[in-house]
Amino acid sequence: MNKQNFGYTILFTAVVSFVFVLALAVVNEVTADQIQFNREVRLVRSVLDAMGVEFEDDEHARELFNDVQQVEQNGLSLYRFARNEEVLYAKQYSGAGLWGPIRGHLGIRADGERTLGLTILEHDETPGLGGRIDEPWFQEQFRNKRLVDGRIRMGSRDGQGDFVEDSGEFDGITGATSTSQAMERIINNHLEEITRALGGAS
Amino acid sequence: MSSAPAPGAMLRDNLWTNNPIFMQILGICSALAVTNLLTNTMIMTIAVVGVMGMTNLTVSLIKSLIPRKVRMMVQTLIIASYVIVVDIILRAYLPDISRALGPYVGLIITNCIIMGRAEAFAQQNPPLLSVWDGVTSAFGYMGVLLAIALIRELLGFGSLFGYQVMPEIFEPWIIMVMPPSAFFVLGIVIWIGKAIMEREGAPA
């Protein structure tokens, strides 16, 4: 058969495409459950992390998560976790960063006075600049911090944690003004929603 | 490339004297962005080793069947398929790394080195030798990128593979985490590499 023949070319391309696409479909099918499982574990870890609840491993996290309720509080969907007379809340947040959506969970104490923690599940900020929001020091600074007038402020100084305790001020990222401002706006919007919803309940 | 290359000579050639990054700065687009952390660079370059070996094997196996007109397209299809496999595996078993690498895994498809080796080597040589060529070329690529990542992570975070190695008083160099440093470090690595090569008398 002539290899340069038009019919052969079409046939060959079709066969090769078919074989490869079929193989990919199989690989995709085989791993689909695992990918779904990873996604769930990640969500569970993120919610607990945002509430400042400590866990040992994935199994432990899933166990703890069984006690987390999803509640509707004045029309706002929240995660609620009651433990040792303490009530913790977390909300899934999302908003526009410089490039794309930033998503994660924001934890807050029932009295709305302090944040419990912040996690970032998804973002697509520039690597090395805004992308540094996914570094632990950035997220850790939201651990159990007092809010001033129910808001946070993003400072311009870059450091390894907030620099005045309980001032409601957090470190932004040098060279990534837009991402820092976007984070400030997203967090404040969601804080406002949460405090309104929680306040209305009590 | 001569008609019957010796595997030993190929190793030296692909790793050093003809290193794709030193000589032509090929294929760095897909990987330079992740060189601020060693772990990410490691996974990324291992993926390249796998994709390159498998692509060369496949191209070499079916080389006599590929019609000339659609050669490039078929090669691209083969590369893209293996990259998708890598992407799915990362998503399933290394979800954190997969997220950190983001779109850069997909960009392995446009890594010029992979198509270059498939075209220049696997099209003319038997399968096993082609795999060897693919793997060694990818190791040459891996070496340079790991060198860059080592410098960037050590100075930028004070850690190696995520483990703190620098003393507490060490102030991390923020610039090393930011994009421009990748270019500076790459330039310096090329400089050192070429200087050593010249001293050896190899044509640089």
Add this chain to the structure above:
Amino acid sequence: MNAPDINLIPLLFASIFTSNILLANFLGMCSFISISKDMQSSNGLGMAVTLVLFLTSGLNWVVYHMVLVPLGLEYLRFIIFITVIASMVQIIEMVIDRVSPKLYITLGIFLPLITVNCAILGVSLFLEIREYTFLQSLVYGLGSGLGWWLAIMLLAAIRKKVEKGPVPAALKGPGITVITIGFMAMAFIGFGGMLPVQ
């Protein structure tokens, strides 16, 4: 999942300057370094990249959201995107050849180079990850193209000077070029201070 509410003007500005696809995301380096020896070729390639980026970002958005997502075939996106890009480049080549032979002489030889330009595939992948709307995709594609064009023109101009300077032998060629790009990247990040609040 709703599309992110991202303003188009900052997006355009950011994709040209502060987060230039080449200088911040390292995409499109291969042809960038080999072509930037010459101003005229740089201009031609920059123009071609901008055109292809603009068109493929729109087309890949349509293909992804109208075909792949409804069929549940998202995992095939790499293959589909690269095929769309390759076909698009072919079509543009033919159209330009018919419509304006003069333009074809300037752009024609660069078009085949573009299929393997990582910037094109990169932008398509970013669109999908960032969940852009159609309009945002077009703006981002255009901005990235213009940014790439600007960067290659600047580098070509700088290289002309640098080549005449006293550069250590081992640093000549790619070495000094990469370091030059590093300085450009720093300068471009400096535009960050000008970016209006978004």
